[in-house]
Each structure stands twice: as C-alpha cells, then as structure tokens.
Amino acid sequence: MKTYRKELWFNTPTRVAFINITPLVEECVRESGVKEGLVLVNAMHITASVFINDDESGLHEDFREWLEELAPHEPISRYRHNLTGEDNADAHLKRQIMGREVVVAITNGRLDFGPWEQIFYGEFDGQRPKRVLVKIIGE
Secondary structure, three states: OEEEEEEEEEOOOOOOEEEEOHHHHHHHHHHHOOOOEEEEEEEOOOOEEEEEEOOOHHHHHHHHHHHHHHOOOOOHHHOOHHHHOOOOHHHHHHHHHHOOEEEEEEEOOEEOOOOOOEEEEEEOOOOOOEEEEEEEEEO
C-alpha cells in the first residue's frame, strides 16, 4: 500500500473565508500515484474547517450569514472562552458546525465525487497561517 502526506498552508486576508481547495487535493492525488484508495483532508487548526459542498458564491454567502446568526462574532463578551483574552470563541463554534475533515474515495486515480461536489477550506479566524493535512492511502 502507498501512503502520501502533504500540508497545505493558508493565510487569508479576511477573518472568514471559503477557499475551493479541490485542485490542490487533485494535485496531491496525482503526486501520490494512488489509483484506488482514500484521501483524508483535515483542518489542523481548531478555528478552521474542511467540508464538501457546491462551489456557488450565493451559497457561500448563505453559509457566512447562517454561521454568523448561529455564532455571532460580537459582542465578544458573550462567550466564556473569550474571558481568557481570546476573541475567537465564535470561530470554534463555526468550525464545530462545518466540520473538521472530509474523506473522499479515489477511483481510477481521480476523486470520486457526486455531482457538484468540491472540497473547501473554511476559515473562521483568519489573517494568520494555518494548515490543512492531506493524507492519501491506497494502491
């Protein structure tokens, strides 16, 4: 069995961002040489997410608005976590909702997606470097 590991680094200019990382993951699959297997893609930071959905800007804006309604950034005093000197409790909650990782099948050397599926990095406390792990196993 082959294994492959790569870290993808992101530093978004905004606090919240959604980045389509499908092409980067596809490149990892090509580099790995795995034709049949699985790829794990996970955010290696507790205020970021990796998820699968449609690459449609209106949907992404809906995500931003929905998440902000569920866990508003301000007032930061509403969260006990922020009493530690942090201001990112909302980002922890948003990550919990959107998820830590995805696993995608690799078939014939390609990501085996359903219609419209793409992989996204979700940032909820940006403007600093964070990483995403890509781990591939298979033959």
